[in-house]
Amino acid sequence: MNIFKYFGEVFGAIRSLWAGMRVTGYYSIRPGKVVTQKYPENRKKLIIAERFKGEVIMTHDANNQHSCNGCGICEMNCPNGSIEIISNKITNAEGKSERVIDKHIYHLSMCTFCSLCIKTCPSNSITWGHDFEHAVFDRNKLTKVLNQPGSSIRKEIKEVKETKEA
Amino acid sequence: MEEIFQDIIIKKSDDYIINMGPQHPSTHGVLRFELCLLGETVKYIIPHCGYIHRGIEKMCEKNTYQQIIHLTDRFDYLSAHMNNEAVCLAVENALEVEVPERVKYIRTILAELNRIASHQLWWCAFGMDLGALTTFFYGLRDREPILDIFEESFGSRLLHSFNCPGGLMHDVHPNFQKKIKDFIKYFRKILPEYDQLLTGNIIFQQRSIGMGILSKEDAISYGVTGPSGRGSGFKCDVRKHHPYSAYSKVDFKEILYTEGDTFARYKARIDEMWESLNILEQLVDNMPAGDYTVKMKPIIKLPAGDYFQRVETARGELGCYIVSDGNKNPLRVKFRTPNFSNLFIINKLASGNKIADLVAISGSLDLVIPDIDR
Amino acid sequence: MDFNIYDFTSFTTWVHNALTSSMSPGWAMFVELAIVGVVFIAFYAVIGLYLVYAERKVCALIQNRKGPNRVGPFGLLQTIADLFKLLMKELIYIKNADKFLFNLAPFIVIIASFMAIAALPFAKGLHAIDLNIGIFYLFAVSSLGVIGILLAGWSSNSKYSLIGAIRSGAQVVSYELSVGLALLSIVIFSGSMQLSTIVESQANGWWIIKGHIPAIISFLIFLVASTAETNRGPFDLAEAESELTAGFHTEYSGIKFAFFFLAEYMNMFIVAAIAATVFLGGWMPFHIPGLDGMNHVMDYIPPFVWFMGKTAFIIFIMMWFKWTFPRLRIDQLLKLEWKYLLPLNLMNIVLIAFIVLMGWYIK
Numbered sequence: 001m002n003i004f005k006y007f008g009e010v011f012g013a014i015r016s017l018w019a020g021m022r023v024t025g026y027y028s029i030r031p032g033k034v035v036t037q038k039y040p041e042n043r044k045k046l047i048i049a050e051r052f053k054g055e056v057i058m059t060h061d062a063n064n065q066h067s068c069n070g071c072g073i074c075e076m077n078c079p080n081g082s083i084e085i086i087s088n089k090i091t092n093a094e095g096k097s098e099r100v101i102d103k104h105i106y107h108l109s110m111c112t113f114c115s116l117c118i119k120t121c122p123s124n125s126i127t128w129g130h131d132f133e134h135a136v137f138d139r140n141k142l143t144k145v146l147n148q149p150g151s152s153i154r155k156e157i158k159e160v161k162e163t164k165e166a
Numbered sequence: 167m168e169e170i171f172q173d174i175i176i177k178k179s180d181d182y183i184i185n186m187g188p189q190h191p192s193t194h195g196v197l198r199f200e201l202c203l204l205g206e207t208v209k210y211i212i213p214h215c216g217y218i219h220r221g222i223e224k225m226c227e228k229n230t231y232q233q234i235i236h237l238t239d240r241f242d243y244l245s246a247h248m249n250n251e252a253v254c255l256a257v258e259n260a261l262e263v264e265v266p267e268r269v270k271y272i273r274t275i276l277a278e279l280n281r282i283a284s285h286q287l288w289w290c291a292f293g294m295d296l297g298a299l300t301t302f303f304y305g306l307r308d309r310e311p312i313l314d315i316f317e318e319s320f321g322s323r324l325l326h327s328f329n330c331p332g333g334l335m336h337d338v339h340p341n342f343q344k345k346i347k348d349f350i351k352y353f354r355k356i357l358p359e360y361d362q363l364l365t366g367n368i369i370f371q372q373r374s375i376g377m378g379i380l381s382k383e384d385a386i387s388y389g390v391t392g393p394s395g396r397g398s399g400f401k402c403d404v405r406k407h408h409p410y411s412a413y414s415k416v417d418f419k420e421i422l423y424t425e426g427d428t429f430a431r432y433k434a435r436i437d438e439m440w441e442s443l444n445i446l447e448q449l450v451d452n453m454p455a456g457d458y459t460v461k462m463k464p465i466i467k468l469p470a471g472d473y474f475q476r477v478e479t480a481r482g483e484l485g486c487y488i489v490s491d492g493n494k495n496p497l498r499v500k501f502r503t504p505n506f507s508n509l510f511i512i513n514k515l516a517s518g519n520k521i522a523d524l525v526a527i528s529g530s531l532d533l534v535i536p537d538i539d540r
Numbered sequence: 541m542d543f544n545i546y547d548f549t550s551f552t553t554w555v556h557n558a559l560t561s562s563m564s565p566g567w568a569m570f571v572e573l574a575i576v577g578v579v580f581i582a583f584y585a586v587i588g589l590y591l592v593y594a595e596r597k598v599c600a601l602i603q604n605r606k607g608p609n610r611v612g613p614f615g616l617l618q619t620i621a622d623l624f625k626l627l628m629k630e631l632i633y634i635k636n637a638d639k640f641l642f643n644l645a646p647f648i649v650i651i652a653s654f655m656a657i658a659a660l661p662f663a664k665g666l667h668a669i670d671l672n673i674g675i676f677y678l679f680a681v682s683s684l685g686v687i688g689i690l691l692a693g694w695s696s697n698s699k700y701s702l703i704g705a706i707r708s709g710a711q712v713v714s715y716e717l718s719v720g721l722a723l724l725s726i727v728i729f730s731g732s733m734q735l736s737t738i739v740e741s742q743a744n745g746w747w748i749i750k751g752h753i754p755a756i757i758s759f760l761i762f763l764v765a766s767t768a769e770t771n772r773g774p775f776d777l778a779e780a781e782s783e784l785t786a787g788f789h790t791e792y793s794g795i796k797f798a799f800f801f802l803a804e805y806m807n808m809f810i811v812a813a814i815a816a817t818v819f820l821g822g823w824m825p826f827h828i829p830g831l832d833g834m835n836h837v838m839d840y841i842p843p844f845v846w847f848m849g850k851t852a853f854i855i856f857i858m859m860w861f862k863w864t865f866p867r868l869r870i871d872q873l874l875k876l877e878w879k880y881l882l883p884l885n886l887m888n889i890v891l892i893a894f895i896v897l898m899g900w901y902i903k
């Protein structure tokens with residue numbers, strides 16, 4: 001075996017190892033490059049993208065009113081059956097029978113965050129919420145009723161719909 | 167006939183068998199290798215899969231075409247976008263819908279971003295398989311900007327069911343282009359570090375050069391595609407040979423290595439990251455304005471017949487085969503996933519080598535287990 | 541009594557005299573042994589736990605992370621909390637294990653590392669025993685630990701453990717040679733095997749400086765070989781986690797696992813301390829002949845701090861190795877030893893003998 005080749009190998013090896021150690025050494029003395037965030041403490045400062053898919057929520061306005069008319073399209077479109085709509089038939093002031101939502105039940109545990117329900121909702125009444133801390137001890141807690149208790153449907157919903165269409 | 171059966175393994179009762187997996191740090195998921203050892207040397211390997219079988223193909227038969235999309239995310243979760251794209255393209259081709267240029271560009275950009283993110287994660291995990299634990303954190307750190315881009319535009323970081331037949335769910339975020347440009351600049355600076363840390367390292371080279379040589383013939387007959395196949399000189403880049411979306415408009419080269427060893431597969435992936443950056447650079451400035459989707463009927467019915475579309479995921483060729491009888495649900499969907507084919511070459515590559523080589527070889531094939539089992 | 545942090549000799553003599561004057565020599569000996577034992581156990585626990593902490597901090601910094609930062613200020617109490625957790629964990633009973641050997645193995649490993657610290661000179665006059673064949677003794681006990689590892693792998697009756705143990709055996713047996721030969725080079729320089737004499741011989745400069753090129757070569761070889769001997773990355777084949785899950789201690793749980801874990805860190809401390817003593821002058825301050833002002837400043841730093849500082853430096857280098865390099869394969873590991881380290885080492889020894897003969901080193 002050629003003795004020069006042997007020593008060449010040894011020095012080549014040391015050089016290649018040193019190249020790697022330079023990279024790690026570079027970072028080891030730069031605490032400024034640390035990327036870890038102190039999570040529970042920095043809750044206030046978290047940057048959450050505005051389109052972040054945390055959970056499906058129903059938007060309510062200041063008068064505790066929403067715009068869901070209980071049509072059930074979201075329920076139909078959900079691939080996992082994570083949404084159940086329970087609607088009531090009531091007779092309104094004009095004497096016509098009308099469908100109103102009783103409970104919009106959303107199973108977070110079965111949701112795969114595909115956005116189909118939100119995309120297909122004709123009245124834009126559900127949207128993505130930004131809450132992401134979903135860990136609970138009891139999985140029943142993951143079943144949520146989206147329309148808040150005592151809420152009612154916004155009256156101007158029909159106009160909203162028409163403007164949307166136009 | 168003999169040729170077909172030459173791989174069949176004959177077990178003996180006094181073999182020293184070790185079960186690697188289903189819970190093992192280097193199988194990257196619930197895959198089980200049944201190893202027969204002769205000291206440190208591996209005599210044969212029998213891969214057992216199916217631990218994470220979810221019956222996605224069967225589930226597809228009960229769902230509409232829009233609903234299928236989000237299931238495809240879950241094969242190869244690291245190339246979620248490409249999986250979505252395969253179904254969307256198949257449906258669009260069947261309906262003969264021409265999607266707007268903007269959609270094509272965005273899809274291509276996303277596919278390349280996703281490919282880089284996936285290769286980064288592979289790089290981390292591969293380094294880990296070989297015992298270099300720091301690569302893991304560097305790779306994840308550099309993957310973060312991509313995931314942030316995804317999060318900003320589609321709300322989720324990994325499984326973004328962002329495609330739908332006819333285009334995209336919604337338009338990308340206004341910051342999209344700027345962030346990608348920032349990322350390209352950042353990552354071009356960082357990539358040489360990967361080379362210093364691992365590629366040039368003498369220990370790494372000793373462990374990978376000449377190990378697990380996959381010949382071109384074997385790659386073709388086993389259907390090993392993606393960077394693993396291209397490391398053996400198998401020209402199988404779907405983007406190049408059957409361009410879809412905006413790939414026909416960009417100029418890129420197909421990465422080919424002829425050695426077929428672990429190092430060639432490694433280099434193929436590293437070079438693909440560079441190439442993806444080039445593709446991104448060409449596309450991101452020329453994104454045309456326009457609609458992000460074409461109007462589709464709420465219920466899509468494909469005309470009776472069968473449709474096939476293939477795309478290049480980060481791990482190889484994904485084929486989506488849809489048989490329709492004219493209903494709103496497909497009659498049968500079959501996915502040809504790259505990892506399933508890539509996995510079964512492992513016995514050929516690793517038997518006769520050491521255990522440590524088996525880990526390196528299976529790492530270099532870049533297996534994602536849910537993609538194998540579906 | 542005069543307590544002096546620059547020279548412990550008078551302090552230890554005072555303790556000895558006080559004891560012998562109040563009891564018979566036999567009892568005095570016994571009490572001294574007990575004191576040394578207690579001090580070493582405490583030292584062992586503190587060093588072991590804080591090395592784990594140091595390792596986690598160093599690797600965190602290398603990897604752009606924060607490392608432990610929850611328990612106590614800067615996470616300083618984290619490893620202590622971990623120890624309590626391990627103490628409270630169940631000791632899992634292995635059905636087909638050889639119970640006696642299985643329980644014995646962690647103790648052998650930990651005792652071997654205990655025996656090694658006995659001979660280390662921590663400061664002037666601060667060592668438990670100053671053998672005249674100190675270096676020889678250190679070789680002998682530091683390779684005892686592998687018996688524990690082999691026993692652990694064999695007795696736990698698990699295939700992964702067995703492979704890990706066999707790897708470890710092959711590794712330690714071969715690297716022992718290089719460690720020995722690398723230390724031998726300094727024995728040639730200083731002409732003594734007694735650790736205190738070796739340290740004294742470096743009063744006018746450390747051997748790595750005085751012995752120039754050959755000493756640097758043997759220092760590098762010692763670093764590599766001792767990293768391998770302590771089963772640390774990139775030579776951690778015995779517990780290669782991506783191949784063998786945890787190697788020889790796969791089946792251990794609770795405090796028995798903690799023993800292996802502590803012993804690993806303690807061994808790292810020991811080899812670093814040996815390197816510091818032999819190559820970097822032990823507790824000797826850094827002196828440059830001629831610069832008296834600086835030498836005086838250096839003398840103000842207590843010897844114990846010098847010793848610990850040098851050890852910490854070498855430990856840092858070993859951690860730096862571990863968190864940078866990929867792991868070797870078993871045959872490459874043996875090739876590295878027999879084809880590269882050993883021949884280089886032998887050549888180096890011949891070179892050193894020649895240099896010493898000609899007097900071509902800084903005296």
Ligand code: SF4
Binds near residue numbers: 112113114
């Ligand atoms: S996001 Fe998808 S899975 Fe979740 S509730 Fe809506 S439709 Fe169902």
Ligand code: SF4
Binds near residue numbers: 123
């Ligand atoms: S949320 Fe929308 S889609 Fe669902 S029931 Fe209400 S209005 Fe209909």
